[in-house]
Amino acid sequence: MKTSPNHIRTWVEIDSKAAKRNYDAFRRLLNHGSANRRRVQLWSVVKSNAYGHNVFAFSKLMARFGIDGLCVDSITEALALRREGIKKPILVLGFTLPSRYADAATHKIIVSISNFEALRALATARHIPDFHIKIDTGMHRQGFYLRDIPKVIALLAARNSRLGKHCKGLFTHFAAAKNRRDTAYTDEQLKKYEAALALFEKAGFTKLLRHASATGGALLGPRYHLDAVRVGIGMYGVWPSEELRKQLSKKMPLHPVLAWRTVVSEVKSIKKGDSIGYDRTEAAPRTGKIAVLPIGYWHGLSRSLSSTGAVLINGARAKILGRVSMDMAVVFLPQSANVGDVATIIGRDGKAVIGAEELAEKSGTTAYEFLTRLNPLMERMVK
Numbered sequence: 001m002k003t004s005p006n007h008i009r010t011w012v013e014i015d016s017k018a019a020k021r022n023y024d025a026f027r028r029l030l031n032h033g034s035a036n037r038r039r040v041q042l043w044s045v046v047k048s049n050a051y052g053h054n055v056f057a058f059s060k061l062m063a064r065f066g067i068d069g070l071c072v073d074s075i076t077e078a079l080a081l082r083r084e085g086i087k088k089p090i091l092v093l094g095f096t097l098p099s100r101y102a103d104a105a106t107h108k109i110i111v112s113i114s115n116f117e118a119l120r121a122l123a124t125a126r127h128i129p130d131f132h133i134k135i136d137t138g139m140h141r142q143g144f145y146l147r148d149i150p151k152v153i154a155l156l157a158a159r160n161s162r163l164g165k166h167c168k169g170l171f172t173h174f175a176a177a178k179n180r181r182d183t184a185y186t187d188e189q190l191k192k193y194e195a196a197l198a199l200f201e202k203a204g205f206t207k208l209l210r211h212a213s214a215t216g217g218a219l220l221g222p223r224y225h226l227d228a229v230r231v232g233i234g235m236y237g238v239w240p241s242e243e244l245r246k247q248l249s250k251k252m253p254l255h256p257v258l259a260w261r262t263v264v265s266e267v268k269s270i271k272k273g274d275s276i277g278y279d280r281t282e283a284a285p286r287t288g289k290i291a292v293l294p295i296g297y298w299h300g301l302s303r304s305l306s307s308t309g310a311v312l313i314n315g316a317r318a319k320i321l322g323r324v325s326m327d328m329a330v331v332f333l334p335q336s337a338n339v340g341d342v343a344t345i346i347g348r349d350g351k352a353v354i355g356a357e358e359l360a361e362k363s364g365t366t367a368y369e370f371l372t373r374l375n376p377l378m379e380r381m382v383k
Helices: 016-033 047-052 055-065 075-083 098-106 116-123 146-157 184-202 215-220 242-248 356-363 367-372
Strands: 010-014 041-045 069-072 090-092 109-113 131-134 167-171 209-213 228-231 258-263 266-270 288-293 310-313 316-321 329-332 342-349 352-354 379-382
Touching: 010 055, 016 041, 016 055, 016 215, 016 228, 041 055, 041 209, 047 055, 047 367, 055 069, 055 075, 055 379, 069 075, 075 090, 075 098, 075 109, 098 109, 098 116, 109 116, 109 167, 116 146, 146 184, 167 184, 184 209, 209 215, 215 228, 215 242, 310 329, 310 352, 316 352, 342 356, 356 367
Parallel strands: 010 379, 041 069, 041 228, 069 090, 090 109, 109 131, 131 167, 167 209, 209 228
Antiparallel strands: 010 258, 258 342, 266 288, 288 329, 310 316, 310 342, 316 329, 342 352
16 A cells, blocks of 8 residues: 555554454353353443544444444443434443433433442432442442442332332442453452342342453353443453463454554655654664654654654564654664555554554553554544
8 A cells, every 4th residue: 555545644444344253252252151041241342432443433333243232431422422323222331420310311321320429319310311330349449339238229229219210230340350360359359249239139129230341351251241241452352461362362363453554754864873853862773764654642652652662664664763753753664665655553564463562562551541542533444
């Protein structure tokens, strides 16, 4: 490819076939583990612009594939999906302001209730949306503690309360579901969740949707699947941990969905020892050619990749030289290249591949953060 699509200088490609393969892989995982049980629902977590993949494009793919529901962070994201015509159930995982409960009820958006202030506000709301109760079993973020459950149930079941009929689910979130050989803390959390569930069922709440697992928990095995799983990073073809990748990738390969590309905007000669970029932090290792790329940390190319990262140009790695700027980066060319040639920041070029995990490691972060920091204004193209 010598020119950019649609006359733009940087873009993100979304591989719909890879997304479908990941979706099918998780469906098989759930079906295999749920023999002689009720069907396990598969929900896709599309919060934070679908982990950088574009919330609208990815949610529409998931809806087309047959996903059971979508998880977002905020009512703002949920309403945006409704405006785009998404009719699937939507669960807001994050905090919802009480002033937005009416919007949630009107547009059939499920909210999460994780503290008494929110529960009391819900009880006095004119319009009550369906909601799921979140239990804090050891993550120590959102959620009611186990000791709080009798009081929660009392509020839900009060004679004059309208809350009980809108309570549709009970969930928690695992803090360390990253290794099939070390599930001790996850098992401890599951026991606390089961104890909370038993209290709800004893009080007559017997039809709640039970869910606890994100990608990691889903991969640990059927014990953790319950009624539904919330798959985030795995649906995008990225492993939640290196341990799970080593343990499962041969049996259940995941396929990266996202590629990020730009064009070479300038090619020039440089002499050995010439300094590159702000503050002259690095010099050319030898006489040769450099390429200027019209992307920088504003686009999502972390400044921490200065002098350490690389891109792919014509199937070969080109090392980043000097500081990554706000809107530009410079790479040393291992072979000839021309203005207009495509450079791949994340993805495949010929036989060479650079994954989000590699860039995240060199940036001192995770693939989760690296992907979600890709600028949402960059055009996403579904292939």
